[in-house]
Amino acid sequence: MTRRTVLQTAAIIAAGVVLALVANAFAPRERKxxxxxxxxxxxxxxxxxxxxxxxxxxTRIAQMPIVPMTSTAxxxxxxxxxxxxxxxxxxxxxxxxxxxxxxxxxxxxAPVPHPPLPTPPSADxxxxxxxxxxxxxxxxxVSSLHAKNVLFLDARRTSVYEQGHIAxxxxxxxxxxxxxxxxxxxxxxxSDPSAQALPIVIYCSGGDCEDSHMxxxxxxxxxxxxxxxxxxxxxxxxQHGAPVHTGANP
Amino acid sequence: xxxxxxxxxxxxxxxxxxxxxxxxAALPKIADPPSFAHMIYNYRLVPSPxxxxxxxxxxxxxxxxxxxxxxxxxxxxxxxxxxxxxxVFIVAISINxxxxxxxxxxxxxxxDRGKTHEQxxxxxxxxxxxxxxxLLMVGQLWYAGKREEDEA
Numbered sequence: 001m002t003r004r005t006v007l008q009t010a011a012i013i014a015a016g017v018v019l020a021l022v023a024n025a026f027a028p029r030e031r032k033x034x035x036x037x038x039x040x041x042x043x044x045x046x047x048x049x050x051x052x053x054x055x056x057x058x059t060r061i062a063q064m065p066i067v068p069m070t071s072t073a074x075x076x077x078x079x080x081x082x083x084x085x086x087x088x089x090x091x092x093x094x095x096x097x098x099x100x101x102x103x104x105x106x107x108x109x110a111p112v113p114h115p116p117l118p119t120p121p122s123a124d125x126x127x128x129x130x131x132x133x134x135x136x137x138x139x140x141x142v143s144s145l146h147a148k149n150v151l152f153l154d155a156r157r158t159s160v161y162e163q164g165h166i167a168x169x170x171x172x173x174x175x176x177x178x179x180x181x182x183x184x185x186x187x188x189x190x191s192d193p194s195a196q197a198l199p200i201v202i203y204c205s206g207g208d209c210e211d212s213h214m215x216x217x218x219x220x221x222x223x224x225x226x227x228x229x230x231x232x233x234x235x236x237x238x239q240h241g242a243p244v245h246t247g248a249n250p
Numbered sequence: 251x252x253x254x255x256x257x258x259x260x261x262x263x264x265x266x267x268x269x270x271x272x273x274x275a276a277l278p279k280i281a282d283p284p285s286f287a288h289m290i291y292n293y294r295l296v297p298s299p300x301x302x303x304x305x306x307x308x309x310x311x312x313x314x315x316x317x318x319x320x321x322x323x324x325x326x327x328x329x330x331x332x333x334x335x336x337x338v339f340i341v342a343i344s345i346n347x348x349x350x351x352x353x354x355x356x357x358x359x360x361x362d363r364g365k366t367h368e369q370x371x372x373x374x375x376x377x378x379x380x381x382x383x384x385l386l387m388v389g390q391l392w393y394a395g396k397r398e399e400d401e402a
Contacts, residue, residue: 001326001330002326004326005326005327005330008324008326008327009327009330009331011324011327012311012314012315012318012324012327012328012331013307013311013331015310015314016307016308016310016311016313016314017307017310019310019314020306020307020309020310021306023280023306023310024283024306027283030284031281031282031283031284032283032284033283033284033287033302033305033306034302035302035303036299036302036303037287037291037298037299037300037301037302038298038299039291039298039301040298042291042294042296042297042298042301043294043295043296043297043298044294045294045349045351046351157284157285173284175284175285175287175288176284177284205362205364207364208352209362211288
């Protein structure tokens with residue numbers, strides 16, 4: 001390879017970097033990327049389930065008894081190695097002091113009007129679980145939490161969210177550049193420890209999708225300790241004929 | 251045979267085909283970097299802080315290399331870039347194939363197509379063979395370029 005070829009190769013790569021930075025700077029919010037991503041388990045291959053739900057015929061799923069709540073440890077590698085709370089706080093860019101309930105992350109921020117909080121569910125179910133970032137639940141539990149007006153977060157891409165989402169769910173895609181702002185906003189809304197112990201349901205598209213698990217880890221790292229992942233996700237919700245909204249609003 | 255392999259008629263067509271493939275592959279990734287970042291994440295090979303920057307830069311390098319091949323400018327550099335990228339893709343897909351991590355390669359489409367594990371594994375084999383075929387095309391360009399230099 002001649003020196004000229006090396007220089008030209010370097011020039012192509014350098015031009016690629018410049019164009020990428022310029023394009024990203026002018027990209028709309030949902031297409032923009034933060035320069036340095038922080039994705040837990042980026043190098044860990046998830047363990048495969050021995051009987052994946054996708055291989056079970058839908059008729060059999062319908063006949064399966066619904067267990068009230070999956071309390072076993074989640075099977076994905078995302079949860080196999082739980083990050084420390086400090087690490088997760090770093091992930092979302094919040095001050096570690098935020099882990100102390102009395103010291104919210106953004107003390108200088110203007111007070112945010114708090115939306116009405118949902119009715120707390122019954123005491124014996126959906127209790128906070130500070131030892132693990134999330135608990136996976138099935139449709140029956142998801143449906144009961146939805147009926148109680150619990151906060152639902154949609155971890156899929158905003159463009160997919162707009163095509164249809166669980167009624168009332170907010171868009172929280174972990175792949176979009178504004179995710180840290182949204183997480184901070186949620187922290188501001190629920191800075192009180194009692195509010196952080198209220199259930200939050202996160203879902204994505206089911207199957208191999210790990211976006212909801214990633215979002216759960218982000219929230220767990222900043223005090224939220226009652227997070228549920230709807231493992232079968234939006235396709236399962238649709239399959240049950242549960243309420244769906246389309247468009248950009250919850 | 252050697253003369254046929256290095257014939258300008260063949261070289262120009264291979265150059266245009268390879269360039270077009272790279273441009274077509276780059277466009278969906280440029281249009282939707284977060285989805286491509288998701289694809290890169292799924293490979294479980296790139297450290298977390300490098301995922302986004304790879305998702306941003308790689309498609310533009312693909313596009314520029316493809317354009318250079320089609321326009322016939324900086325041919326040696328363009329085929330070097332293309333060869334390096336193809337080698338990286340082949341290695342990355344193969345590693346995931348051998349560790350049974352079924353992924354969408356994200357080569358031409360970055361949308362989640364909801365495939366089963368078996369479909370993805372089959373597609374990964376096809377992707378590796380396709381990339382090996384393209385690497386052969388780069389080999390032809392390299393050989394033709396070398397003959398051209400020798401004759402000059």
